[in-house]
Amino acid sequence: MHILIIGAAGMVGRKLTSALVAAGQVNGKPIEQLTLADVVAPAAPAGFGGKVETVAADLSVPGTAARLVASRPDLIFHLAAIVSGEAEADFDKGYRINLDGTRYLLEAIRQEGARERYVPRLVFTSSIAVFGAPYPEVIEDEFFTTPLTSYGTQKAIGELLLNDYSRRGFVDGIGIRLPTITIRPGKPNAAASGFFSNILREPLAGQEAVLPVSKDVRHWFASPRAAIGFLFHAAELDSSRLGWRRSLNAPGLSATVGEEIEALRRVAGDKAVKLIREVPDAQIISMVDGWAKNFNARRAEALGFKAEKDFDEIIRIHVEDELGGKIGG
């Protein structure tokens, strides 16, 4: 089978590529060809025996999507997005990439199918940013989407389009609303949610980290490994089980910052916890106040999606996958 990953150079894209190469198959069908696209050409993965094409491609430029689907990939992962902070800062860019880009892709698939039958599986990474405060204590699967960011708006629109194009038979779509991915590997980034990762990743490497919110802040998490598991499972799922409700709240872990820190203490000791400096940031405190705290992801769980049960496990996964089993920098 031929797989296209759009947004393959990002953290999730790279991990997904590695996981696909390691598995060698999806639903028992051997992976013969990988097309990896991003705004900068992604690196070709090591250890893959099949055909690989790496493409520098901007999905928001008309014609790009048509070129990407012209080779009729059987399975498409659409991970490309302008993240929350940037979509808020640059209104036009966010709509161009996150809305127009997604619509161009769906249209390109439909047009390709108009020439000759073509209904690929399309896995779309949505986000819990489709929700906006005020929330109930626990968000159920039928809660409405009232985003409070342009990014969340664009993801919610992407979900609606994915649904309609699936219902009309143009694509076989499934959207996964990812929890906040923690522990993100790499350096601290500018994302407002970055501190959830920073306060674990940096101390685990012997570095200081800043905590800008109070310890009783609650949020919704999954590890990078769990996220890749969601996408892989979404690719293999019998989509007739979804009906015409093609987007799902992924399972995750609801935890407070205090619980994160206690897990760090259990895994890496007081020495690691002492590396966290509390420096309240009013702007981040106010943003985080609008974020979802807890879900009941009943539907995704019934469909076989799986996430971590506690932060100890999330930390252990980071130590295994990113630190070669070694704590302390």
Add this chain to the structure above:
Amino acid sequence: MHILIIGAAGMVGRKLTSALVAAGQVNGKPIEQLTLADVVAPAAPAGFGGKVETVAADLSVPGTAARLVASRPDLIFHLAAIVSGEAEADFDKGYRINLDGTRYLLEAIRQEGARERYVPRLVFTSSIAVFGAPYPEVIEDEFFTTPLTSYGTQKAIGELLLNDYSRRGFVDGIGIRLPTITIRPGKPNAAASGFFSNILREPLAGQEAVLPVSKDVRHWFASPRAAIGFLFHAAELDSSRLGWRRSLNAPGLSATVGEEIEALRRVAGDKAVKLIREVPDAQIISMVDGWAKNFNARRAEALGFKAEKDFDEIIRIHVEDELGGKIGG
């Protein structure tokens, strides 16, 4: 004040124009200018002392929206849409008018405001078609939007855009999800929901009507007069009461076809009821099965929106507004 109505030639547009002319003011501000736009130029209203401009304008053509807002109307009603059946039959046309047209309008307002501060009130007619089966017994205000038609998808996307453009301060938007408007005046039309009106309107005029579904079918209704009341109230409402959840389920009446018919019997007698012929239509039966049956429109009611309490009232309104008080054709 200057009011722009886009989609002014339709049934709701014409009634709204008359109601505005009759009121002469919105929120105590005299109406000095009316711009009435539609794909064919609407008729100028009788009895209006202010300035009227009637415009033939296709909102889906780039540049049209910019021309319409260049005169900076204070209040805009966006009623223009390709209806459900046509948006399903012609995929491209539905997206062009219902999605692109709405987005062009919002962008034109934003661009006009980029030149010099301009944040008009925008009243957008959405629809209960943003919902899709399966439903709970009663749909609450926080139920999710999972449309089962392209029309419903386009309306749901319009709501999301309206929200985001409002939150960003580009427009002061409010979306009203209209119930099925009954009794629609005029001739029977091709809309699958037309029979809800036909089985009352035709017998009230001494004509036969066809009932294609069973009498226990339940649905959600409001009169044309109530719909105009919603739009007028939406124009006058203090929008800070909406927060960033700018779209509302309008109040309405949940009733069965059997209840409609018994109301007809009370108002117009057995003779009228005998004019209804039952001719089951499998396709309509199956479509109607996916439609919403009942809402708890708590939020809209708390904001002062009002609808009819029974079908006797809906029929009386039709007799008063359309038949000059006279029953029997």
